[in-house]
Amino acid sequence: MKFPWRRAESELEREIAHHLYQLTAEYQRQGYSRTEAQRLAKREFGGPEQTKEQCRDERRWAWLNGLRQDIVFGWRMMRRTPVVTAAAILSLALAIGANTAIVSLMDVVLWRDLPVPNPRQLVNVNWQGHGFPSEMADSASGTMYPSDDGWDVADFFSYPGFETMRGRLAGRASLAAYSFPDTVSVSFAGQASVAKQRAVSGNFLSTLQVQPELGRLLFESDDDKAAPATVVVSHRFWVNTLGAAPDVIGRTIAINNEQRIIAGVLASSFYGLMPGDATDLYAPLHHGYRRMPDGTSRLDVNRSWGISLIARRTAGYTESQMRPEIDAAFVSSWAAQPKNLQKAPHIRLEDGSHGLGFLRKDFRDPLLVLGGLVGLLLMIACSNIANLLLSRAAAREKEVATRVALGCSRLRLARQFLTESALLAVAGGVASIFVAYLTETLLSQFVLLRHGDSVPIPMSFNLRVLAFIAVTSLLALLLFGVFPAWRASQLATVEQLKKDSGRHKWNAGRILTLGQMAMSVVLVMSAVLFTRNLLAIQSADPGFDRRNMILFNLRPGTSGYDRSRLENFYFNLERRLSETQGVTDVGLSSIRPMNVGGRWDDLRMAGEPDINNVSVNGVTPNYLPLYSPRLVAGRNIEWIDIASSAKVAVISEDLARKLGGLSVLGKRFTFSEGPGRTGPEYEIVGIAPAMAATSMKDRPVVTWLPLDKESREVTVVLRTSQPPSMVLPAVRRTIAEIDRNLPLVDVITMEEQISKTLQRERMFATICSCFGVLALVLSIVGLYGVVAYNTARRSGEIGIRLALGAIPRNVIAMIIREGMTVAVLGLLLGLPVIWLGAKYVEKELFKMKPLDPATIVVSVGTLLAAALLAVVIPALRASSIQPAQTLRQD
Amino acid sequence: MADKKRDLIQGTLDLLILKTVAQAPIHGYGIAQRILITSKEILQVQQGSLYPALHRLQRKGLLKAEWRESGSGPMAKFYSLTTAGKKYFQEEMTEWQRYADAVALVLES
Numbered sequence: 001m002k003f004p005w006r007r008a009e010s011e012l013e014r015e016i017a018h019h020l021y022q023l024t025a026e027y028q029r030q031g032y033s034r035t036e037a038q039r040l041a042k043r044e045f046g047g048p049e050q051t052k053e054q055c056r057d058e059r060r061w062a063w064l065n066g067l068r069q070d071i072v073f074g075w076r077m078m079r080r081t082p083v084v085t086a087a088a089i090l091s092l093a094l095a096i097g098a099n100t101a102i103v104s105l106m107d108v109v110l111w112r113d114l115p116v117p118n119p120r121q122l123v124n125v126n127w128q129g130h131g132f133p134s135e136m137a138d139s140a141s142g143t144m145y146p147s148d149d150g151w152d153v154a155d156f157f158s159y160p161g162f163e164t165m166r167g168r169l170a171g172r173a174s175l176a177a178y179s180f181p182d183t184v185s186v187s188f189a190g191q192a193s194v195a196k197q198r199a200v201s202g203n204f205l206s207t208l209q210v211q212p213e214l215g216r217l218l219f220e221s222d223d224d225k226a227a228p229a230t231v232v233v234s235h236r237f238w239v240n241t242l243g244a245a246p247d248v249i250g251r252t253i254a255i256n257n258e259q260r261i262i263a264g265v266l267a268s269s270f271y272g273l274m275p276g277d278a279t280d281l282y283a284p285l286h287h288g289y290r291r292m293p294d295g296t297s298r299l300d301v302n303r304s305w306g307i308s309l310i311a312r313r314t315a316g317y318t319e320s321q322m323r324p325e326i327d328a329a330f331v332s333s334w335a336a337q338p339k340n341l342q343k344a345p346h347i348r349l350e351d352g353s354h355g356l357g358f359l360r361k362d363f364r365d366p367l368l369v370l371g372g373l374v375g376l377l378l379m380i381a382c383s384n385i386a387n388l389l390l391s392r393a394a395a396r397e398k399e400v401a402t403r404v405a406l407g408c409s410r411l412r413l414a415r416q417f418l419t420e421s422a423l424l425a426v427a428g429g430v431a432s433i434f435v436a437y438l439t440e441t442l443l444s445q446f447v448l449l450r451h452g453d454s455v456p457i458p459m460s461f462n463l464r465v466l467a468f469i470a471v472t473s474l475l476a477l478l479l480f481g482v483f484p485a486w487r488a489s490q491l492a493t494v495e496q497l498k499k500d501s502g503r504h505k506w507n508a509g510r511i512l513t514l515g516q517m518a519m520s521v522v523l524v525m526s527a528v529l530f531t532r533n534l535l536a537i538q539s540a541d542p543g544f545d546r547r548n549m550i551l552f553n554l555r556p557g558t559s560g561y562d563r564s565r566l567e568n569f570y571f572n573l574e575r576r577l578s579e580t581q582g583v584t585d586v587g588l589s590s591i592r593p594m595n596v597g598g599r600w601d602d603l604r605m606a607g608e609p610d611i612n613n614v615s616v617n618g619v620t621p622n623y624l625p626l627y628s629p630r631l632v633a634g635r636n637i638e639w640i641d642i643a644s645s646a647k648v649a650v651i652s653e654d655l656a657r658k659l660g661g662l663s664v665l666g667k668r669f670t671f672s673e674g675p676g677r678t679g680p681e682y683e684i685v686g687i688a689p690a691m692a693a694t695s696m697k698d699r700p701v702v703t704w705l706p707l708d709k710e711s712r713e714v715t716v717v718l719r720t721s722q723p724p725s726m727v728l729p730a731v732r733r734t735i736a737e738i739d740r741n742l743p744l745v746d747v748i749t750m751e752e753q754i755s756k757t758l759q760r761e762r763m764f765a766t767i768c769s770c771f772g773v774l775a776l777v778l779s780i781v782g783l784y785g786v787v788a789y790n791t792a793r794r795s796g797e798i799g800i801r802l803a804l805g806a807i808p809r810n811v812i813a814m815i816i817r818e819g820m821t822v823a824v825l826g827l828l829l830g831l832p833v834i835w836l837g838a839k840y841v842e843k844e845l846f847k848m849k850p851l852d853p854a855t856i857v858v859s860v861g862t863l864l865a866a867a868l869l870a871v872v873i874p875a876l877r878a879s880s881i882q883p884a885q886t887l888r889q890d
Numbered sequence: 891m892a893d894k895k896r897d898l899i900q901g902t903l904d905l906l907i908l909k910t911v912a913q914a915p916i917h918g919y920g921i922a923q924r925i926l927i928t929s930k931e932i933l934q935v936q937q938g939s940l941y942p943a944l945h946r947l948q949r950k951g952l953l954k955a956e957w958r959e960s961g962s963g964p965m966a967k968f969y970s971l972t973t974a975g976k977k978y979f980q981e982e983m984t985e986w987q988r989y990a991d992a993v994a995l996v997l998e999s
Binding site: 021 | 917918919920923936937938941942944945957960964965966967
């Protein structure tokens with residue numbers, strides 16, 4: 001079978017042959033000999049190849065045939081320089097892959113809708129005000145953050161308030177409540193573990209319109225004290241903890257030592273209220289809402305604000321219609337009306353289609369910064385390839401000239417070069433899928449909630465991501481392919497060929513390299529900056545020796561110990577652990593150290609107006625000596641203080657300094673509990689050295705109180721004489737000896753605990769370092785390429801110079817000078833970009849300025865050193881040019 | 891004689907080809923020859939323009955071609971007008987006539 005173009009080709013051959021035959025015959029008729037006639041005929045016909053080429057351009061299948069030829073030829077050209085081609089594809093794949101990963105992370109964190117039907121109908125219900133609404137609330141649990149428009153925005157409401165608002169909206173919007181996830185102890189089929197539980201209103205899951213995978217959702221009737229206690233579990237929990245057993249529905253599971261009936265398993269697509277949400281269990285508010293230490297729930301107390309709200313509007317009921325209605329109900333539900341109505345809180349509605357906004361708030365700016373940097377990386381990669389293609393096009397001048405002589409049209413020539421670029425783009429795009437997949441897996445580990453626990457973000461490699469790769473590859477192709485193609489077609493005229501022989505000092509290649517250097521300096525500097533930032537935080541002195549320390553939590557209070565037994569348990573626990581082989585010190589605390597957040601209170605010295613916000617922790621006598629053996633002044637907390645619930649406190653030295661020095665010892669303070677109310681007075685009995693208690697980044701002033709002897713959960717902190725991994729088995733044995741059914745939760749070394757709080761910093765440092773190294777390599781390769789290429793083109797000139805007596809050293813100096821001019825100008829060009837970008841990265845930095853001099857020196861130094869390396873090699877090669885040889889070449 | 895041969899004015903080649911083909915099916919060489927003879931050896935069609943033009947007209951659907959014996963020689967590709975080609979030729983002829991008349995009017999005034 002013949003392809004259309006094949007047939008046309010042979011017909012053309014025959015047609016031309018026929019023409020020549022007739023011409024020859026004509027000449028023979030005129031009396032010429034056969035050979036003479038043939039010669040004359042050929043001369044008269046002119047170049048048959050030109051005619052053929054022009055005819056091909058006129059043909060119906062011309063474009064398809066041309067494309068096929070272009071691809072075959074392009075592939076052949078690429079294969080001729082496999083290393084260069086592979087490097088080009090690899091750099092493109094890395095750049096596109098990195099872009100894709102960042103963009104798909106942005107997609108998940110910033111743009112993706114909750115996986116429920118009609119997410120646009122969802123509304124996050126918050127309130128905005130100024131400070132804590134102490135006139136209508138005594139206690140609260142939730143988050144409050146300052147908004148861009150100057151409000152304090154909070155997400156906590158009272159349950160009675162929720163019921164009022166829900167009643168008011170009935171028929172127009174469905175309002176549902178949920179709590180912050182609590183950690184609960186779970187026992188199922190004899191296996192003990194821990195899980196995250198959200199207490200939710202009975203209509204929560206049906207409001208979201210989540211589908212059950214097995215069983216059913218929660219109903220209104222479940223959310224009743226009298227109803228049998230039920231729980232709905234997440235798909236992940238069902239798979240990981242319940243072993244994906246199909247018969248779990250109706251079976252019981254012990255949650256915090258209370259029996260619950262498993263009512264349903266949620267669909268696997270539902271990851272929770274936001275990406276990374278670690279919630280395993282959804283329990284009705286009336287059964288699952290957190291209890292006070294005495295076992296009571298404060299759900300029905302109007303002055304206790306601790307649940308958050310989400311609503312689904314019916315079609316046609318807008319947010320602006322909803323806001324005044326729900327706000328009126330909110331105001332009417334308060335236990336007391338505020339004196340100053342101006343400062344009273346009011347409802348603030350926010351789009352709920354993406355779920356909760358914590359991740360977005362935490363990661364929006366960092367992701368935008370990374371997005372900008374990764375875009376630069378792509379541009380560097382593209383200009384590198386453009387450079388490569390430019391020099392390749394120039395190196396193919398002879399080929400191009402031959403093709404033009406054979407009748408190749410200029411358009412066709414440009415298309416040929418563009419096809420070669422397209423091949424690179426397609427190959428790079430395909431390879432980038434793998435890069436993107438790997439990078440995303442890595443990245444998702446970094447994006448975790450700063451507050452509370454979360455699971456790695458679910459990254460699904462979807463069509464949108466693939467479409468992004470396709471579009472980016474296309475853009476890259478335009479970026480790096482069009483200019484060289486245009487240039488190549490311009491080369492076609494002989495005049496151009498003669499003119500353009502490397503005499504322009506600022507040819508396109510150099511300008512591209514200049515731009516590359518400018519972009520690399522930004523990336524390299526970001527890499528150095530964020531790495532130094534991470535190192536600065538990590539190497540900061542926390543005020544104690546972080547080596548050989550182990551942390552874990554125990555939850556006796558939710559594993560069957562009643563309040564009266566807890567004190568004894570803790571006393572015994574500390575003693576038994578301290579006798580364990582390898583353990584030198586044991587302390588217990590109510591709040592896990594170095595875990596960001598924790599308990600914060602306003603401390604006010606008796607008789608003074610000033611308030612100090614302090615981090616508070618309840619500890620045992622051996623807790624503080626774990627960190628530093630000596631107090632600054634006074635005494636430590638003692639078991640007798642714990643046993644008698646004494647109102648005594650040890651404060652940190654920096655707090656003492658704020659309060660007036662060592663003389664505060666023996667003075668009394670209270671924790672502010674809102675206007676007109678005072679809590680118990682505490683006596684300051686000791687002052688401990690200042691230390692980082694909650695994170696390496698901020699060092700709050702700290703107050704240590706005696707551990708509440710009825711704490712349901714404690715963090716055990718151990719100091720060991722050997723590496724923690726060697727001591728841990730013995731520790732586990734000791735705990736098992738005390739109680740076999742008590743799981744050790746979140747076992748981790750202090751060093752790991754510290755690095756856990758530095759996720760964001762590590763993310764920046766790691767990603768930017770990768771970008772920086774890539775940018776450095778790419779731009780140095782680019783610089784090398786341009787200098788080597790220009791030097792090669794000028795080998796004739798250099799040969800003449802050497803022949804005329806130029807000293808090789810001067811030739812080297814000349815080439816180095818020219819190369820370094822490009823590098824230095826590029827660096828200078830990049831500095832304004834850095835200066836402009838500085839303010840965007842400022843808030844990601846700890847104790848460092850974005851325009852840190854050492855960083856600038858290190859990055860610029862690195863780039864210059866690398867640039868020098870790239871320039872010296874071609875310079876040395878040029879100096880060894882043999883004049884006679886190069887002169888013969890041309 | 892060689893001096894008198896003229897290159898064609900841009901755009902007239904198509905018309906000459908159509909006219910030549912309209913008389914009887916004819917191969918490429920024949921077209922060039924006939925134009926040369928009919929124009930009293932003034933209009934010489936370059937092979938380099940003839941064949942691309944033939945292929946272009948064929949692609950536009952104005953010409954059709956078939957392979958036939960050509961007298962004593964080998965098989966040759968004979969071109970003839972399609973229906974669309976005939977119509978197009980008529981229109982172009984009228985157009986050319988108007989143009990030539992107009993030019994003549996100006997030159998002879």
